[in-house]
Amino acid sequence: MRLVHLTSSTFFGGPERQMLGLAQALPADVRTTFASFSEGGRSAGFLDEIRRNGFPTVPLAADFPHALAAVRETTALLRDTQCDALICHGYKAHILGRAAARRAGIPAVAVSRGWTGETRKVKVYEWLDRRHLRFMDHVVCVSDGQAAKVRRWCRVPAARMSVIRNSARLAAFESQDPAARQRLLGFLPSDSGVSQVVLAAGRLSPEKGFGVLVEAAATVCRENPAAGVVLFGEGVLRPELEARVRDHGLANRFVIPGFRTDLDSLIGAADVVVLPSFTEGLPNVALEASAAGVPVVATAVGGTPEAIADGETGFLVPPGQPARIAAKVGELLRDPELRARFGAAGKHRMRTTFTFAAQAAAYLKLLQQLTSPTRGAAMDRGPHSATAPAPRRGYAVGG
Numbered sequence: 001m002r003l004v005h006l007t008s009s010t011f012f013g014g015p016e017r018q019m020l021g022l023a024q025a026l027p028a029d030v031r032t033t034f035a036s037f038s039e040g041g042r043s044a045g046f047l048d049e050i051r052r053n054g055f056p057t058v059p060l061a062a063d064f065p066h067a068l069a070a071v072r073e074t075t076a077l078l079r080d081t082q083c084d085a086l087i088c089h090g091y092k093a094h095i096l097g098r099a100a101a102r103r104a105g106i107p108a109v110a111v112s113r114g115w116t117g118e119t120r121k122v123k124v125y126e127w128l129d130r131r132h133l134r135f136m137d138h139v140v141c142v143s144d145g146q147a148a149k150v151r152r153w154c155r156v157p158a159a160r161m162s163v164i165r166n167s168a169r170l171a172a173f174e175s176q177d178p179a180a181r182q183r184l185l186g187f188l189p190s191d192s193g194v195s196q197v198v199l200a201a202g203r204l205s206p207e208k209g210f211g212v213l214v215e216a217a218a219t220v221c222r223e224n225p226a227a228g229v230v231l232f233g234e235g236v237l238r239p240e241l242e243a244r245v246r247d248h249g250l251a252n253r254f255v256i257p258g259f260r261t262d263l264d265s266l267i268g269a270a271d272v273v274v275l276p277s278f279t280e281g282l283p284n285v286a287l288e289a290s291a292a293g294v295p296v297v298a299t300a301v302g303g304t305p306e307a308i309a310d311g312e313t314g315f316l317v318p319p320g321q322p323a324r325i326a327a328k329v330g331e332l333l334r335d336p337e338l339r340a341r342f343g344a345a346g347k348h349r350m351r352t353t354f355t356f357a358a359q360a361a362a363y364l365k366l367l368q369q370l371t372s373p374t375r376g377a378a379m380d381r382g383p384h385s386a387t388a389p390a391p392r393r394g395y396a397v398g399g
Contacts, residue, residue: 001030001367002082006074006097007089008037008063009046011259014284015089015113016046018142018166023055025360033081037063037070037092067096074100084371085109088136091129098136107137107370112150114142114281114302116207119236130154138370140363142166143282143303164362165306166282168291168350172264176292180269183262187230192252194228196333199270199294201263201285202277204235204256209276209299211237211244215322216276218248220329227333229254230270232263268292271339272332278319280304287354290314290346295339297328307354313346 003026005019023032034050035058036043047057058077062069078086078100086108088097094110101108110133115126133139133154139161141147147163150156188194198220202208210231217229231241231254238256245254260266267273273289275298282303289296290307296314298304310316315332317324332339 004083006093010042012049021356025356071099075103078104110136145303146281167356167359168287168354173292177265180265184269189252195226198229201232204237212276214244216325219326221253291350293343295342
């Protein structure tokens, strides 16, 4: 079987790690190619990382607003790679990828991870995505929580929707870097007196709730002179968050170092991980914290309750309530035995429930169903279904 992942990734983050993890876990006879719209050249970092892991990549030249050219180029790629199924990530890949897959006569699968509403422009794109998903051949939701939203908002028939959860990259957390703790503490001023670190990570945008985290941190740091917060990420809210930190007098106790490529080792060095989100699909940070044996305090939104077992691997609280976050973080910081118990339970939960082996098996079963001769004959492919494949164009696929 030959697969193509189509995306518009501008960095190697959580969704990109899921794509790579799936490709690595699939059987050797499943050949995977990754293609990305250029996004003004910003996709290079993602494609470089994929190539370093041994998979062929294609940087697409055509992009919005040249939609027809992008569809033609993607169709040529699908035919040239003799692709059996296209897996699409994000609104642009969903819309343009579906059109290309129709022309190539293969199924297009959308992966629905959630909607952020990050900016007014993004809200428009996500509105289009929600109205387009029903036309995909299949929609994979990363959690039951996201599936409920897709059913409610997108009217996707149950027969064309599945839940295949995000997975924890267990191998990345099998051993702890002995220097990671000092590196993590090193992000805080040397005279801060911090010896316990609360870690958060994600896009600095409204849906992630990091303004609530600043409010909670003010209470945590007031009650615990040894506590400090390190928030990793970049985004539109950085100036606002930095101003809030200063307004609360937390400049030497709450730092925002930006986006990091070594987050895997730093997560395991934290005492507590916090996710104060207002919406989530199935958060990678929660999975990775548990895989690293770190207890999590998170809001009970989207698929997060599927990742964190309340009172067993961490604590769940309602969104938008900094006092509740502060109380649970404080409880964990005061009790090392509780942290150890939650951390061990989190590791066990990841190893038994959120593995890439299970994810790959679920995808393989789905893709075999979608590409079976019976299914293929029944699928409505429109006017392109009866046409012969286009001649091979000698696509330069990087490997």
